[in-house]
Amino acid sequence: xxxxxxxxxxxxxxxxxGQLIRIREMDQDRYEMTAFxxxxxxxxxxxxxxxxxxxxxxxDRWYDTPVITNVLNNYGTVAQALGVEDVSDDEGSNYTAxxxxxxxxxxxxxxxxxxxxxxxxxxxxxCKEVILTGEDADLxxxxxxxxxxxxxxxxxxxxxxxxxDPELGRNVxxxxxxxKGPQKLGLDLSTQSHAYKQxxxxxERGEKSVPVSVAIGVDPxxxxxxxxxxxxxxxxxFAIAGGFRxxxxxxxxxxxxxxxxxxxxxxxxxxxxxxxxxxxxxYGEMLGYIGHEKNTYSIDVKTIxxxxxxxxxNVWPGIGGAYLTLPWEVGPFAKLKQLIPGLRKLHTFPGIxxxxxxxxxxxxxxxxxxxxxxxxxxxxxxxxxxIVIVVDDDIEPTDLSRVMHAVATxxxxxPATLMVKQSFxxxxxxxxxxxxxxxxxxxxxxxxxxxxxxxEHFALDNRTVMDQQAPHAFDLVDxxxxxxxxxxxxx
Ligand SMILES: Cc1cc2nc3c(=O)[nH]c(=O)nc-3n(C[C@H](O)[C@H](O)[C@H](O)COP(=O)(O)O)c2cc1C
Numbered sequence: 001x002x003x004x005x006x007x008x009x010x011x012x013x014x015x016x017x018g019q020l021i022r023i024r025e026m027d028q029d030r031y032e033m034t035a036f037x038x039x040x041x042x043x044x045x046x047x048x049x050x051x052x053x054x055x056x057x058x059x060d061r062w063y064d065t066p067v068i069t070n071v072l073n074n075y076g077t078v079a080q081a082l083g084v085e086d087v088s089d090d091e092g093s094n095y096t097a098x099x100x101x102x103x104x105x106x107x108x109x110x111x112x113x114x115x116x117x118x119x120x121x122x123x124x125x126x127c128k129e130v131i132l133t134g135e136d137a138d139l140x141x142x143x144x145x146x147x148x149x150x151x152x153x154x155x156x157x158x159x160x161x162x163x164x165d166p167e168l169g170r171n172v173x174x175x176x177x178x179x180k181g182p183q184k185l186g187l188d189l190s191t192q193s194h195a196y197k198q199x200x201x202x203x204e205r206g207e208k209s210v211p212v213s214v215a216i217g218v219d220p221x222x223x224x225x226x227x228x229x230x231x232x233x234x235x236x237x238f239a240i241a242g243g244f245r246x247x248x249x250x251x252x253x254x255x256x257x258x259x260x261x262x263x264x265x266x267x268x269x270x271x272x273x274x275x276x277x278x279x280x281x282x283y284g285e286m287l288g289y290i291g292h293e294k295n296t297y298s299i300d301v302k303t304i305x306x307x308x309x310x311x312x313x314n315v316w317p318g319i320g321g322a323y324l325t326l327p328w329e330v331g332p333f334a335k336l337k338q339l340i341p342g343l344r345k346l347h348t349f350p351g352i353x354x355x356x357x358x359x360x361x362x363x364x365x366x367x368x369x370x371x372x373x374x375x376x377x378x379x380x381x382x383x384x385x386x387i388v389i390v391v392d393d394d395i396e397p398t399d400l401s402r403v404m405h406a407v408a409t410x411x412x413x414x415p416a417t418l419m420v421k422q423s424f425x426x427x428x429x430x431x432x433x434x435x436x437x438x439x440x441x442x443x444x445x446x447x448x449x450x451x452x453x454x455x456e457h458f459a460l461d462n463r464t465v466m467d468q469q470a471p472h473a474f475d476l477v478d479x480x481x482x483x484x485x486x487x488x489x490x491x
Pocket of ligand 1: 325
């Protein structure tokens, strides 16, 4: 059970539970890993295991460096990584348990619990087992993955990018990095990111470059904190990760610039970010579409340190789940709960951020549409939501078929719909043609009350009757579940 101190510790626990498989070799020149990732998702969905590939062929060269991927691929593994005790094989209850767990780290002022990181000696830091400087600091020593034939090149997809600004403080964020040469990386910083704000501030101060260290393959909680915007500008992601872990993150100073990086990281890349921008991409983005080339930043690599036989950790945006960003949903949910007393759950299907499902306990006519308006109107959730489906709180929002059943049977397109002609939206949605704008819709799939034009008596659904009139039947079946299947192997 989590929290874990390193990616390897977490992977070992997953392997022990049969949730991580080892594969001897794969030919990524033929996109074998990518296709395997898709097939796992097609055939096993959230039951797909993580996998580690011992040998990988890239650019006609076989690398013995293991590549691990599909980590944190369901709510159970996320809950376990966070340290939740009662993890089951039911995604709905794991989701609820993980959300409740994350909420428990928020105080009344909406601040996250923090435990300050501690520093360890270089000699005690696994990420310093090998130190490469000068020409030896060569990115092509490692099997970085080109996920998709349309990608502009190989990418580092799981870097925790550490920068420090004298005015804005330290920042840790996940940003993709394109391999551009043995010592040159692209660095994608969206304009909303705190790292981008730091770059603008440094430019205003007339600086020529900004020191950076990138930690790849860090412990799961630090990785989640790097990939989600929980920290405000100036708040320390490492301290928030410590709060979630219940013990400090152990950091060590970088060789060339002194920036702190997690001591148990697999690989650390140190360098400088010049102010001049250059072209990067294209890249298969998180919504599952090939994005445009971008005029963005880059990194001149100075030094690389790593563990003995380090692991490369890879992700595929757009394949499988983006479950690791769950903490990002929970902060805004907690805020919205203060505004919408009946809001019970707010779920975004992993990998499909434009659709949100809100479960409410509706008491008054109009509360369904009001809920959708507030979710769209709150920038932290609204900027990447295009469709808000509001359902009654008997619907499990992680269960797409239950949500669609509610839409099919409780929703009347007229009048239980709100169309928003145009509102702020994120750039990655390929269906929009105007930057930062999209039309939006609220679908009120709660049972419509008579005052909303609904029937005088809304028909009971069969399942609700079961819950109400045969309350012990499901418990009985759950208890006998394994017995029904005997020795039959099933997925
Ligand atoms: C796998 C993954 C890749 C990401 N890639 C990028 C990226 O290339 N550019 C970006 O701006 N944000 C990216 N994000 C989102 C950022 O990590 C997230 O917004 C984070 O809060 C940024 O940190 P910052 O605002 O502290 O700089 C990515 C997230 C994940 C999980």
